[in-house]
Amino acid sequence: MSNDVLVLAEHQGGALCTVTFELAGRARELADAWGGQVQVALLGASNLAGQLGSADVVFTAEHPALADYNPEAYERVLLSIVHARTPRLVLLSTATAGLDLSAALSVGWDAPVVSSVVGLSAEGEGALATAQIYGGKLLAEVELAGSRAVCAVIAGSFPAAAGRRDRPPAVEAIDAAAVLDGLRTSVTGVVTAEAGDVDITAADVLVSVGRGIGSRDDLEVAEELADALGAPLAGSRPLTDQGWLPKSRQVGKSGVTVKPKLYLALGISGAPEHVEGMRDAELVIACNTDAKAPIFDVAHYGTTVDLFDLVPELVKRLKP
Amino acid sequence: MKVIVPVKQVPDVVEDLELTADGTDVDREFLKFVVNEFDEQALEEALCIKESSGAAVVVVGLDEPDVDQALYGALAKGADRAVKLVGTGEGWLPGHRRSAILAAWLAGEGYDLVLTGVQAADDLDGQLATLLGARLGLPHISVVVRVDAEGSAARVRQELAGGTVVEEAVALPAVIGVQAARQAPRYVSISRIRQAQQSGAVEEVPAATADGATGFRLRRLLAPERTSHAEMLRGGPGEVAERIVELIRAKGLIPG
Numbered sequence: 001m002s003n004d005v006l007v008l009a010e011h012q013g014g015a016l017c018t019v020t021f022e023l024a025g026r027a028r029e030l031a032d033a034w035g036g037q038v039q040v041a042l043l044g045a046s047n048l049a050g051q052l053g054s055a056d057v058v059f060t061a062e063h064p065a066l067a068d069y070n071p072e073a074y075e076r077v078l079l080s081i082v083h084a085r086t087p088r089l090v091l092l093s094t095a096t097a098g099l100d101l102s103a104a105l106s107v108g109w110d111a112p113v114v115s116s117v118v119g120l121s122a123e124g125e126g127a128l129a130t131a132q133i134y135g136g137k138l139l140a141e142v143e144l145a146g147s148r149a150v151c152a153v154i155a156g157s158f159p160a161a162a163g164r165r166d167r168p169p170a171v172e173a174i175d176a177a178a179v180l181d182g183l184r185t186s187v188t189g190v191v192t193a194e195a196g197d198v199d200i201t202a203a204d205v206l207v208s209v210g211r212g213i214g215s216r217d218d219l220e221v222a223e224e225l226a227d228a229l230g231a232p233l234a235g236s237r238p239l240t241d242q243g244w245l246p247k248s249r250q251v252g253k254s255g256v257t258v259k260p261k262l263y264l265a266l267g268i269s270g271a272p273e274h275v276e277g278m279r280d281a282e283l284v285i286a287c288n289t290d291a292k293a294p295i296f297d298v299a300h301y302g303t304t305v306d307l308f309d310l311v312p313e314l315v316k317r318l319k320p
Numbered sequence: 321m322k323v324i325v326p327v328k329q330v331p332d333v334v335e336d337l338e339l340t341a342d343g344t345d346v347d348r349e350f351l352k353f354v355v356n357e358f359d360e361q362a363l364e365e366a367l368c369i370k371e372s373s374g375a376a377v378v379v380v381g382l383d384e385p386d387v388d389q390a391l392y393g394a395l396a397k398g399a400d401r402a403v404k405l406v407g408t409g410e411g412w413l414p415g416h417r418r419s420a421i422l423a424a425w426l427a428g429e430g431y432d433l434v435l436t437g438v439q440a441a442d443d444l445d446g447q448l449a450t451l452l453g454a455r456l457g458l459p460h461i462s463v464v465v466r467v468d469a470e471g472s473a474a475r476v477r478q479e480l481a482g483g484t485v486v487e488e489a490v491a492l493p494a495v496i497g498v499q500a501a502r503q504a505p506r507y508v509s510i511s512r513i514r515q516a517q518q519s520g521a522v523e524e525v526p527a528a529t530a531d532g533a534t535g536f537r538l539r540r541l542l543a544p545e546r547t548s549h550a551e552m553l554r555g556g557p558g559e560v561a562e563r564i565v566e567l568i569r570a571k572g573l574i575p576g
Contacts, residue, residue, distance in 0.1 A: 100462045
């Protein structure tokens with residue numbers, strides 16, 4: 001075993017994801033506390049290694065199977081790295097790669113895994129992870145006392161600036177060919193997204209709806225308010241999954257990130273996946289009948305008045 | 321083609337969650353339980369596969385509060401069999417143990433695809449699809465929005481960040497964590513569920529005494545410390561609307 005912290009670098013479209021810097025920054029703190037190194041695994045994008053200056057060493061691997069993100073290929077290479085290097089802690093994000101890999105590392109490397117981590121600190125020889133559970137309504141404090149562990153961290157939990165350092169890290173190329181033999185998963189293409197009718201990231205005002213809208217017909221109420229404000233209608237995942245809103249209108253982790261001047265959240269509970277996409281809006285006003293809904297932790301103003309009572313009153317005042 | 325859909329009951333997070341005296345679990349006595357919403361999506365996708373390829377769909381759940389409702393609901397929607405693994409005890413069951421129990425049952429079952437929800441509200445030690453795939457030594461793919469099974473392989477659509485969707489081919493058997501089905505989960509009437517219940521077709525199978533420790537110590541659960549909280553607008557709909565319009569006006573977003 002070692003005192004090292006290993007971060008899986010995530011990259012898309014030829015650029016490192018912000019969360020990778022967030023993880024590298026926290027890895028630095030933990031490795032310093034334990035007297036270990038910060039290591040980053042960078043698969044299929046060796047050319048980006050120079051940007052990972054907060055790492056002591058970057059392990060790079062190049063192989064045709066790593067040209068695109070392939071969950072099975074990533075799992076095999078990561079497992080070979082952790083078995084060989086025995087870090088004390090492995091950090092991933094809760095994006096797709098984290099969901100594919102963190103629990104698989106736990107099984108394949110016999111290490112505990114904590115999901116949806118939002119806080120992480122050294123506690124003596126071990127670590128204390130704080131994780132969201134029950135949609136962010138509760139937090140769990142988890143003690144990681146053993147010599148190895150895996151944490152899947154929610155994006156935005158740690159500052160990215162701490163992970164950006166302007167110095168070249170050591171780079172160590174890994175030969176992954178042997179472990180990538182006989183893959184059962186292959187990437188066959190990118191599905192072209194339907195072009196969105198409206199670019200909600202460009203709007204100053206967004207009226208956004210969530211599960212509080214119980215049916216497609218109910219959506220008209222919100223549409224009327226959006227019209228009165230000259231704003232496009234956006235929404236959380238349940239509404240796009242229902243097919244009530246086009247995918248291009250989805251705000252959150254698997255949709256788009258928006259920073260409007262006003263975000264009017266109607267019947268949105270504020271699940272972490274949604275908040276990730278709107279927390280930087282200038283003014284958030286939320287309407288939800290559940291006074292304990294997490295959306296009120298990010299909103300500036302809130303009301304528990306039923307949206308079906310509130311919205312007609314708003315429309316009445318806003319319509320010329 | 322045989323598709324297995326593990327479903328799980330989770331506390332309804334719309335409800336208030338009270339803690340047990342030792343602070344390490346939610347007090348389950350008065351909680352309402354619902355099917356994990358992503359498992360509903362997995363079931364829908366499995367039923368779509370059945371419709372296009374004639375696959376058999378088997379739904380399996382552990383003996384948890386209200387699981388019968390979920391299993392009979394699945395039968396009413398078109399699942400061919402429903403299995404309840406009994407004897408798993410009460411309280412929060414770690415994903416490691418849950419996956420070990422299911423893996424032991426799956427080993428004797430035979431299957432081409434396992435479809436389950438990409439995650440659940442009480443996942444603290446990993447997600448079931450990934451844990452199962454790793455335990456069974458099978459390829460596994462999460463955050464999936466469509467599965468088309470063809471002979472010994474499946475074509476799978478996986479969502480990456482920012483709405484990018486890629487298509488992957490995976491050899492079967494495989495385990496898939498479903499984010500969303502290709503269509504909204506179908507509705508089934510209470511009377512259809514009652515019919516399924518009267519058939520009494522849920523098979524009860526003793527759960528394996530599987531090991532499956534998390535490897536960590538859960539110190540406590542706690543309510544998040546609110547670093548910030550919205551200023552709550554008081555009054556009736558009219559008063560609140562008035563205040564909101566003032567706020568929007570002050571921001572210069574509407575004339576006046």
